[in-house]
Amino acid sequence: MQYRPEIDGLRAIAVLPVILFHADLSLLSGGFVGVDIFFVISGYLITTIIYQEMVQGRFSMWRFYERRARRILPALFVVSLACIPFAWLWMVPNEFKDFSQSLVGVATFTSNILFWRESGYFAAAAELKPLLHTWSLAVEEQFYILYPPLLLALYRFLPKALFLIISSGALISLGLAHWASSAHPSANFYLLPSRGWELGIGALVAIHLHRRRAAAASQEEVGFNSGAPFSRSIREIAGIIGLGLIAYAIFAFDETTPFPSLWTLIPVIGVALIILAADRDTLIGRLLGLRVLVGVGLISYSAYLWHQPLFAFARIRLFEGVPDGVYWALIVATFVLAYLTWLAVEVPARKRLKLPRPKILSGAVAGLLAVGIVGGMGWIKGGLPDRNAPSGLSFSQIDASEMTEVNHGLSSTCEGSFTLSPECRTGENPSVMVWGDSYAMHLMQALTSSQASETVDFIQFTKSVCAPIFDLAITDQKRGRAWSEGCIEFNSQVNKWLQENSSVEYVIMSSPMGIISSNTYDDSGNLHPTSDSKSIVMEKLNETADYIRSVGKTPVFVAPPPRTGDNLARCVIGNLVFGSGEGSENSCSFSQGEVSSGHQRVTQFLHSSELDMAVVDLSDYLCNQSGCKAAVGKTNIFRDSGHLSHAGSALVGRESNLLGAVMAAADSYAVNEETTH
Incomplete structure (x- = not known):
């Protein structure tokens, strides 16, 4: 295969935005598209190698997997194993357990599936996962397993339809990605079926270029003179447009951009145009062929492997926040380590390690087994809580797992779907209904621990990120239209139950109200942009309060606890x-x-004079003139950046008699309203 330096330059354009994006430096809001650039390049290179060898009649599946093992596994082993000592020293048991699972994911080429399964609302913060970035390697590895046999079968049995079949597959995958970007955004992001079209575009470019070169060679034999697929002027224009499309995506896209979706065509087409047209005779080809970019491209794989562990462990160790200066130092360290890994591991493994193929493949299997076994032990043993922390305490003494345990309220059964399970009520005839999202869940210990709760029974209706508002739901890149419809249906079921149950006197509602700064979707199928959110939410929330009063109940809203955005539990x-x-x-x-x-x-929204219900603010119980508490003695108030821990919620309830305060505020508001009217 003829070496193209501009492809290594393109790798540099891919890896630099990804690293800067993950460093939280806010320079490149769409830096995540670097992964998509890699996918297209990978599809192009792999297909070029396989297709060329098939045409020449010398393709070997075992040789292909040997090359992939030499290329991918040695550096991956080095980085994975280098993470283990820092994870052992610094990660609390639940984090070390998750890290161990990710080692198993690396060893089984299933990291993308693992992180998809862990991507729910209550999942550990992504930025604290050292091997999170291996999801993209898993996508490629799965592609390497499935694609070569398929391409070989198509070439042998349907050679004339090969290009059409791959095109059709890519089109189906793109359609799936666009649909899933709103219906199932997390699966869409991580899984091969909705990413395959990006690799497929690279494959189509490879097949097209090979056929054009073959046709040109044939023409030369009969006296024609054309080895280039396009004229010089077209190649210049295509290269400039391609780089412009990539730059647009890197600077204009952000976390609200549905991804992957039709929007992803912008950088993907940009990459395809550059590969098709920007050879070393063009301006863009020469630009991408600059020695500095080629150098970065050569070490881009190792740089990609090193950056996430460095950033993640820095966030774990510098738990009060990583300064920008430290991030820049870590970026420099990323490229130093990448160069050393390329020089000492990648190059020898690919070019100098003269071993028979069976030994290479058996060594790869042994390495994967070793990583998997180490990960499996940490996973099975629950994160090894008997380890000692740098402070000298054992992690079991610190008991961080309990401090950060998800607070589902009465039971995890009460999260996610409408249920009348006995686990989600404290009596047959509840007089208090707690309704909302996770910020309603975490109130349950506070309410049931209050002095006023001795003669009160509760029932809990909660669904994460689903605000207690009838006929309206949030919709964004993480929660698409299908999710919004499910939220509206959940609240509709709450509405129906409320109508049919006379025992309820108070409806306690709570949410952090992220819905006021997001797109919203109503039960009539209308989409309301963020600019309209506050007004539509206020209108619907007041309608909800009016309805609750119309069926003889008293509504009251508990505002979320004060928060800084930092993980307060991690600080403690x-x-x-x-x-x-x-x-x-x-x-x-x-x-x-x-x-x-x-x-x-x-x-400000909840204390607006426009809101027609009583509001209780947790700041009144967590804060004083000297500040707001994150912990009292050995009891941490928060389990993350905003949710109350089990123990913290109970402490707030005992100290403030929260239920009594909530009922008093609701009754007072009701009396004032009657007097006013």
Whole structure:
């Protein structure tokens, strides 16, 4: 295969935005498209190699897998194994368990499936997962397993239809991706069926170029003179357009862009145009062929492998936040390690390791087994809680798993779907209904621990990210239209139950109200843009309150606890892990001025005179003039950046008699409203 330096330059254009994007430097909001650039390049290179060898009658499946093993596995083993000591030292048991699972995912080429399954609302923060980026390697590895036999079969039995069949497959995959971007966005992001079209585009480019070169060679034999697929002027224009499309995606896309979807065609077509047209005779080809870009491209695979572990472990160790200067130092370290890995591992494995193919393949299997076994042990043993932290305490003493345990309220059964399960009520005739999303769930311990709860029975209706508002739901890139319809249906079922049950006196509602700053979808199928959200949410929330009163119940809204946006639980845990110990709650407390702008918007919305129901603010119980508490003694208030922990919620309830305060506020509002009218 003829070497094209501009392809290595294109690899540099792919890896640099990804690294800067993951460094949270806000320079390139669409830097994640670098992965899509890699997919197209991979589809092109793999197909070029396989197709050329098939035409020449010398393709060997075993030789193909040997080359892939030499190319991918040695550096992957080095980086995966290098992560283990830092994970052992710094990760609390639930994090180490997740990390161990990711090692198993690496060893079985299923990282993308693992991270898809872990991508729910209550999943651990993605930025703390050192091997999260291996999902894209798993997509490619699955492609390598399935694609060569398929291509070989098509070439042998349907050679004339090969291009058409691959085109049709890519089109189907693209259609699936666009549909799933709203219906199943998480699966769409991680899984091969909706990513395959990007690799397929690269494959089509490879087949087209091979056939054009073959046709040109044939023409030369009879005196014709054309080895180039396009004229010089067309190649120049195509290369400029291609680079422009990639640049547009990198700078204009952001986390709200449905991905992958039809929008992904922009960078993918850009890459295809460059591969098709921008050879070393063109301006873009020469630009991408610059030595500095080619150099970065050559080490891009190792750079991609190193950057995420460095960033993730920095976030774990510097739990109060990673300064920009540290990120820049880590970026430099990424490329230093990448160069050393390329020089000492990649090049020898690919070019100098003279071993028979059976030994290469058996060594690859042995390495995968070793990584998988190490990961399996950490996974089965629950993250090895008996390890000692740098502070000298064992992780079982720190008990971080309990501190960060998801707070589903009365039971995990009460999350996600409408249920009348006995686990989601405390009596047959509940007088208090708790309704909302995860910020309603985490109130249950506070309410049931309140002094006023001794003679009160509760029932819980909760669904994550589903605000307690009839006929309206959030819709965004993570939660598509199908999810929104499910939220509206859930609240409709709550509505019906409320009509039919006379025992309920109070309806306690809660949500962080992210719906006021997102697109919304109503039960009539109308989509309301973010600019209209506050007004439509206020209107629907007041209609909901009016309806609750019309069926003889009293509504009251509990505002979410104050938050800064930082993971307050990790701050408390970090102090324990790294040696601060007692008094950790003091260093993790925060002032009212540090409260996030997003929380301030929600507070302003809920305390607006336009809202027609009583509102109780948890700030009144968590904050004073000196600041807001993240922990009291050894009890952490929060389990993450905003949800109350089990113990923290119960503590708030006991100290503030929260249920009594909520009922008093609801009754007072009802009396004032009657007096006013």
